[in-house]
Amino acid sequence: MINTSQRRHIDTILSYGGHQSMYKSYSPTHELIGRSWRRCLTEYGLDPSQPRPARIVTHQTLREHQDSVDEFLNVARAGVEQLYTQISGLGYVLLLSDHRGITVQFLGNKHDDDRLHKAGLYLGADWSEQYAGTSAVGTCIQEQQALTCHRVDHFDSSHIGLTCTAAPIKDPSGQLLAVLDISALNSSRTPESQNFALHLTQLYARLIEDAYFLRRYRNRLVFKCDQSRELVQVNGQLLFALDEQGNILAANTAGRTLLAQYRPFSKDSISLPDLLECQWRDILSITYESKDGVRAFRVSGTQQMLYGILIEPKTNTFSQLNVSEVCASQEESVPALDKLCADDPAMRQTISLAKRLRHRDVSLLILGETGTGKEVLAKAIHATSHRSDQPFIAVNCAAIPESLIESELFGYAPGTFTGGRVKGAKGLIQEANGGTLFLDEIGDMPLQLQSRLLRVLAEGQVLPLGTSQPVNIDVRVLAATHCNVMQLIADGLFREDLYYRLNGATLKLPALKARVDKHYLIKLLLKRLNPAARLRADAMSALLGYSWPGNIRQLVNTLTFAEAVCEEGEITVHHLPEECVAGRLDKSTFALPMQSLNSCDTSTLSAEPLSDPWLEKTNSIPEQQMLIDRLRQQRWNISAVAKQLGVSRPTIYRRMKKLGISLPRDV
Numbered sequence: 001m002i003n004t005s006q007r008r009h010i011d012t013i014l015s016y017g018g019h020q021s022m023y024k025s026y027s028p029t030h031e032l033i034g035r036s037w038r039r040c041l042t043e044y045g046l047d048p049s050q051p052r053p054a055r056i057v058t059h060q061t062l063r064e065h066q067d068s069v070d071e072f073l074n075v076a077r078a079g080v081e082q083l084y085t086q087i088s089g090l091g092y093v094l095l096l097s098d099h100r101g102i103t104v105q106f107l108g109n110k111h112d113d114d115r116l117h118k119a120g121l122y123l124g125a126d127w128s129e130q131y132a133g134t135s136a137v138g139t140c141i142q143e144q145q146a147l148t149c150h151r152v153d154h155f156d157s158s159h160i161g162l163t164c165t166a167a168p169i170k171d172p173s174g175q176l177l178a179v180l181d182i183s184a185l186n187s188s189r190t191p192e193s194q195n196f197a198l199h200l201t202q203l204y205a206r207l208i209e210d211a212y213f214l215r216r217y218r219n220r221l222v223f224k225c226d227q228s229r230e231l232v233q234v235n236g237q238l239l240f241a242l243d244e245q246g247n248i249l250a251a252n253t254a255g256r257t258l259l260a261q262y263r264p265f266s267k268d269s270i271s272l273p274d275l276l277e278c279q280w281r282d283i284l285s286i287t288y289e290s291k292d293g294v295r296a297f298r299v300s301g302t303q304q305m306l307y308g309i310l311i312e313p314k315t316n317t318f319s320q321l322n323v324s325e326v327c328a329s330q331e332e333s334v335p336a337l338d339k340l341c342a343d344d345p346a347m348r349q350t351i352s353l354a355k356r357l358r359h360r361d362v363s364l365l366i367l368g369e370t371g372t373g374k375e376v377l378a379k380a381i382h383a384t385s386h387r388s389d390q391p392f393i394a395v396n397c398a399a400i401p402e403s404l405i406e407s408e409l410f411g412y413a414p415g416t417f418t419g420g421r422v423k424g425a426k427g428l429i430q431e432a433n434g435g436t437l438f439l440d441e442i443g444d445m446p447l448q449l450q451s452r453l454l455r456v457l458a459e460g461q462v463l464p465l466g467t468s469q470p471v472n473i474d475v476r477v478l479a480a481t482h483c484n485v486m487q488l489i490a491d492g493l494f495r496e497d498l499y500y501r502l503n504g505a506t507l508k509l510p511a512l513k514a515r516v517d518k519h520y521l522i523k524l525l526l527k528r529l530n531p532a533a534r535l536r537a538d539a540m541s542a543l544l545g546y547s548w549p550g551n552i553r554q555l556v557n558t559l560t561f562a563e564a565v566c567e568e569g570e571i572t573v574h575h576l577p578e579e580c581v582a583g584r585l586d587k588s589t590f591a592l593p594m595q596s597l598n599s600c601d602t603s604t605l606s607a608e609p610l611s612d613p614w615l616e617k618t619n620s621i622p623e624q625q626m627l628i629d630r631l632r633q634q635r636w637n638i639s640a641v642a643k644q645l646g647v648s649r650p651t652i653y654r655r656m657k658k659l660g661i662s663l664p665r666d667v
């Protein structure tokens with residue numbers, strides 16, 4: 001017997017046939033419903049005026065359907081039961097159907113047995129769209145996505161009292177395996193009332209899907225990762241099953257989504273090291289090398305970070321094989337270099353390259369924003385090289401006045417200058433003989449000197465000013481800059497041939513804000529300042545959240561300050577400078593003045609406008625006067641002013657040059 005509501009529904013559907021406009025006023029999820037109604041009318045030839053009773057398949061047929069997903073049902077059982085305990089009190093029942101729409105598992109209230117059986121909310125019920133028309137299960141199978149089919153969304157007028165929500169469960173190859181559904185005989189009239197049901201169903205569908213994935217690949221190494229380091233162990237979203245070479249055998253839905261984004265740029269089969277821009281060894285050694293069993297990786301060609309853990313295979317053949325491989329191929333440990341970072345992927349790559357090249361005499365070019373540790377890295381390379389017992393001479397090309405740089409570098413013969421030393425001077429290049437010459441801020445070296453330096457490097461000889469006798473030299477050159485050298489070359493400010501001579505390999509240092517091992521650095525630096533000092537969680541959290549425009553130098557200054565002002569060795573958020581606590585600084589405030597700060601700033605390495613703690617202190621006072629005041633206060637001690645303002649010495653020199661400030665004669 002068809003009642004009034006059913007009659008109205010039948011009329012709606014009949015008038016809908018082909019006239020989509022009626023449905024347009026519904027919410028967007030109804031696009032799915034509209035498509036399904038069209039399929040029912042045109043593809044399956046269902047007649048809305050002939051409501052169909054629920055179809056429950058025979059025991060024999062049900063058994064066959066259950067047998068075909070037997071392994072899956074065993075894995076899904078726990079998840080299904082857990083979900084049911086959460087929803088049963090709200091009047092929902094739970095259906096798990098196979099990919100053909102047959103309900104292979106059902107959990108519901110026995111008291112409602114008759115009504116549920118009649119409504120098709122029952123074991124063995126056929127919810128395929130072809131038979132039952134539009135429903136959450138049937139339409140989820142067709143559309144392969146989660147949806148709610150609420151009351152009059154159903155095609156068949158016998159279902160218009162029900163509210164049903166379903167989510168797909170896929171197998172590791174991405175094929176539909178099952179559909180998880182929660183349904184209620186009665187519900188509130190508004191579809192929004194089902195939003196929570198939709199989220200819950202999707203969550204459990206994912207948990208069951210992942211449990212099945214892990215079961216299927218229990219004899220394989222599985223890499224589990226997530227965007228959150230804290231959550232990866234308990235709720236890692238992406239799963240990848242791997243073969244012995246690191247090739248990806250299968251991935252869960254989230255993993256396949258990431259692969260689909262990556263694939264357009266790569267060949268068909270992808271290895272995990274390719275995807276995560278790392279070595280296979282980096283993945284295999286996670287458990288042995290990382291304290292918390294988690295390691296950070298960067299997705300190839302993007303800035304996206306993923307934190308990964310390894311799930312070892314249940315059979316131990318694989319792990320034994322690979323652990324020995326890992327140990328054999330273990331990168332040499334070089335403490336002076338290793339301690340410069342923890343598990344930041346970009347730093348790891350840089351340090352790994354530095355380790356491989358430290359004994360070679362090739363020139364290295366170190367790139368990084370100011371304060372990122374270029375000199376620290378250069379010193380560590382020298383200290384771990386075969387030249388370590390020879391001198392390390394650092395030359396700051398931006399700090400030496402242009403008129404002196406030539407004599408400082410190349411030396412001069414006695415009597416070459418009035419005012420020069422009587423005995424002449426060896427020059428810094430000769431001072432470095434046998435050891436390492438570190439040319440910092442190479443981007444600031446005048447062009448004419450670049451030509452002379454090039455000759456020294458090419459010929460292995462230096463010609464001091466005022467002499468005609470070249471001196472043989474044997475130095476390893478490390479150069480560093482915060483500038484974009486390619487841009488300097490394009491602007492005619494840097495010699496291309498010198499660039500290639502200096503750049504035997506490039507070592508890039510990331511900005512502090514981009515490093516994922518800030519936690520490690522903060523603890524390390526504080527321990528160096530005062531091994532007994534403690535950092536309270538609120539302070540650590542503020543430090544981790546700050547953007548560090550002055551990089552590690554600024555971090556060192558901040559910790560020095562905090563350690564000095566704190567009480568009883570405990571640093572809290574109240575001991576930190578205001579800018580750290582206020583959170584991220586508004587970059588727009590700093591973008592403009594910064595352009596006058598760097599001599600080669602239009603082409604800095606960072607894509608973002610650089611900001612500098614200096615600017616917080618300068619933008620209210622005319623810069624020249626402010627700088628002169630600071631220099632006077634500090635008796636023209638450049639290092640002290642740099643420290644006070646949290647910038648590097650070269651920055652102060654550059655700014656002085658720009659503002660026409662020169663050192664007084666008597667300094």
Ligand SMILES: Nc1ncnc2c1ncn2[C@@H]1O[C@H](COP(=O)(O)OP(=O)(O)OP(=O)(O)O)[C@@H](O)[C@H]1O
Nearest residue numbers: 340369370371372373374375376482552553556648
């Ligand atoms: N990995 C690190 N561990 C501990 N301290 C570091 C590290 N890297 C840098 N620092 C500290 O940060 C400060 C700046 O380092 P450094 O002078 O090497 O940077 P830079 O990139 O050469 O700077 P600039 O471009 O201004 O010359 C120094 O106090 C240094 O001790």
